Amino acid sequence: MSALIENAKTVALVGNGPVSSVAAGEIDKADVVVRMNRAQLCGVAGTRTDVLAINDIVRARNFGRIGSPINPLSVRSAREYWLYKRLDTDDERVGRPIVYLFPETYKRASADLLRHAPDDTVRIIPSIGALTLRYVLDNSDADIQLFGFTHQGDHMHLWDIEGRWMRELADGERVRYCSKGGDAVRQPPLVIMQLQARRLLNHIRNGRF
Template sequence: MARRTIMIVGNGEVPEGAAATIDAADVVIRFNDCRSVGAGGTKTDIVAVCNTGRPALAMLGGGRWKNSAAVRQSREIWCVRSAEKFAGMRAALAETHPDLDDFCDDYTAGFESFAVSTGRAHRIISVAAHEQLDGDLAQFAPTPYVVPSSGMVVIADVLSGFASADDDIVLAGFGHAGWALHPFGAERRYVDALVAEGRLRRLSSSSSDLSQGA
């Protein structure tokens, strides 16, 4: 297989002037409502969705998400959260975080139905991938957390099998900040370690880096 550039674009700030570089990638992965579209280019091959709780319900309700330009051009929908994993978390969360009573509600079937009816591929990231990621993050002293971020789950999944050894995996729009119950500090340290190992790289605003990402 020819070497590909796989661009994983989070919903955070992207480097100035990065849009053309992102759009030139062989595969572009975006998240949920694809807020990265615009400054982060427009090409969207895969939309990775948080398929449980309120974010999932909001995306599936009405037609705004389904009819958005990014989703319409995508060829795959990835459900980031394993129903098996989240069902197993429900009882413990009821004790520790009773305010998250709908956090584990699973809407995978809705995303699968949408994908099938519109001719898109659909996949679910496995429970094994979640558990491996939890183990990997444990090495980076995470503060107590509920689950890793969707972005980190996708990064781990791409590294563990979707990408080949020769692929260039590039991150943009990852500020490692947001919901307090994601382990963003540990995720940043883990990604920094992966960058140091040469397994992926961050897209910067330097012209040399942008040209490498094309």
């Protein structure tokens, strides 16, 4: 279980969709900040990353590689990794505690989504955002703030169903969509990500990682 969220009062889940320009301060004020996959908005929509939650596709291509498309600011500052499941690689080489979201959280999130799907739906693959939301709901009493959740992306996920489930949760007391208004903050250009990666590599070479 994640040691970070156990006693947290607020957890910010930050997706990679556009985020309001007024959101940075709100994100960084949360007790725990969880960013997804490549975490492109770290540095422009808040600067903190306590947890980096990564799906298997992003992980297989980029996990632990300097200069990868995963935002180096998040790689450097993350205190925990939440991963889909254990692969054959040596996950512990990253030097952070690791939480695996499969199979328990995966099963619960899938069941949640199936309840919102047409009757003939046999199987649903939850996104990393759905998995992290389900994990926090199950393992913490914290209020959950959603940023940059646009419910669109890879075709393997049924985004309309995920959106329906999350909006239903947001009608309750614990989950809410945050920071409407203001200018939209979007993913920084690739050149900025590359410069950040070079800075991180220099920190590692100089023993400051």
